[in-house]
Amino acid sequence: MSDDNSIVLTLRLPRRDFTLDVALALPGRGVTAVFGPSGCGKTTLLRAIAGLERAAGRVAIGSAVWQDDAHPDKAQRFLPTHRRPLGYVIQDAALFPHLDVRRNLDYGLQRTAPSERRVALDQVVELLGIGHLMARRPATLSGGERQRVAIARALATSPRVLLMDEPLAALDAARKADILPYLERLHETLEIPVLYVSHALDEVARLADHLVLMDAGRVLAHGPLADMLARLDLPLARGEDAGVVLDGVVGERDAQWQLARVDVEDVGHSSPCSLWARDQGHALGQRVRLRVLARDVSLARAPLTGSSIGNQLPATVEAIADGEHPSLALVRVRVGQVPLVARLTRRSAHALELAPGQAVWAQVKTVALME
Numbered sequence: 001m002s003d004d005n006s007i008v009l010t011l012r013l014p015r016r017d018f019t020l021d022v023a024l025a026l027p028g029r030g031v032t033a034v035f036g037p038s039g040c041g042k043t044t045l046l047r048a049i050a051g052l053e054r055a056a057g058r059v060a061i062g063s064a065v066w067q068d069d070a071h072p073d074k075a076q077r078f079l080p081t082h083r084r085p086l087g088y089v090i091q092d093a094a095l096f097p098h099l100d101v102r103r104n105l106d107y108g109l110q111r112t113a114p115s116e117r118r119v120a121l122d123q124v125v126e127l128l129g130i131g132h133l134m135a136r137r138p139a140t141l142s143g144g145e146r147q148r149v150a151i152a153r154a155l156a157t158s159p160r161v162l163l164m165d166e167p168l169a170a171l172d173a174a175r176k177a178d179i180l181p182y183l184e185r186l187h188e189t190l191e192i193p194v195l196y197v198s199h200a201l202d203e204v205a206r207l208a209d210h211l212v213l214m215d216a217g218r219v220l221a222h223g224p225l226a227d228m229l230a231r232l233d234l235p236l237a238r239g240e241d242a243g244v245v246l247d248g249v250v251g252e253r254d255a256q257w258q259l260a261r262v263d264v265e266d267v268g269h270s271s272p273c274s275l276w277a278r279d280q281g282h283a284l285g286q287r288v289r290l291r292v293l294a295r296d297v298s299l300a301r302a303p304l305t306g307s308s309i310g311n312q313l314p315a316t317v318e319a320i321a322d323g324e325h326p327s328l329a330l331v332r333v334r335v336g337q338v339p340l341v342a343r344l345t346r347r348s349a350h351a352l353e354l355a356p357g358q359a360v361w362a363q364v365k366t367v368a369l370m371e
Contacts (some may be wrong), residue, residue: 026212034197037199058070104149108155121155163196209254221234237321260282291367297341301361316357317333331354
């Protein structure tokens with residue numbers, strides 16, 4: 001990778017229940033989600049990157065090497081945490097209770113020499129919507145407000161990478177819904193790579209560009225989010241929330257029926273995949289993200305007439321796999337180059353005589369507009 005902030009890791013650390021053993025090269029911009037079951041090593045990985053755990057191996061952010069156990073000079077083998085330009089946000093905002101918001105942010109700002117400051121604090125304050133909180137102390141803030149301040153304090157250090165360890169896990173659904181749009185704004189605006197640990201697939205689907213799937217200290221697979229979610233050989237395809245994430249632009253708004261047509265990016269294909277979803281007020285041409293769950297996709301040999309399903313798309317069967325129950329099958333189809341996953345009964349798949357390469361019609365009952 002040529003990214004200035006690309007992240008290259010080779011780390012090994014024995015633990016009581018597993019051994020962390022990873023080798024990764026990750027993008028230098030955007031959000032990389034680290035996902036997997038509890039106890040699989042997600043937090044241990046972040047702590048090893050931060051130098052809080054002494055794993056064996058190598059950590060490099062662009063040309064900056066933070067750890068290299070093979071380096072001949074012992075003094076160059078391991079940078080302590082305080083010398084690593086990183087931001088770290090955990091479930092507990094961990095703000096200084098005796099300082100107001102402004103002085104909490106100043107603490108982060110003062111950790112970085114003026115010549116090394118690459119992030120404008122005023123911009124971060126605006127993006128996170130905390131300007132009106134500056135004179136307040138942490139005890140007077142809501143959980144979501146505290147987390148937004150904690151993120152701003154981490155960014156005030158102008159980190160080369162932002163590590164976020166389940167930052168929304170302690171929030172209820174309403175507070176989580178409040179803070180997610182702010183995280184999306186940071187994602188769209190800042191060039192700092194983010195490693196985002198989560199056990200919530202809905203957060204991952206909404207925020208991530210890249211996905212690292214872990215189990216028992218090892219990486220099962222990693223790659224662009226859309227590709228990972230469309231893979232039938234991974235555990236992600238077996239859950240109730242299995243499905244794909246698609247990026248597109250708003251191409252049409254139907255004011256009469258309060259619907260919006262989203263044209264999914266389909267590079268190099270003459271007939272883009274378009275899906276209708278509820279109109280949430282986005283302007284024409286605005287980029288949005290869709291989530292299409294496998295349980296909301298059905299297949300037919302021909303288009304249906306007199307159906308309530310408004311999204312019917314010509315597709316080609318690409319792969320078929322067993323579902324999480326013996327009665328179910330998972331089918332990945334392509335609409336042009338756009339992947340969709342359908343969850344069918346095995347009986348239906350047999351009746352349709354589905355096979356790779358077969359032409360079908362994909363019927364999408366529900367589409368969730370995530371932005």
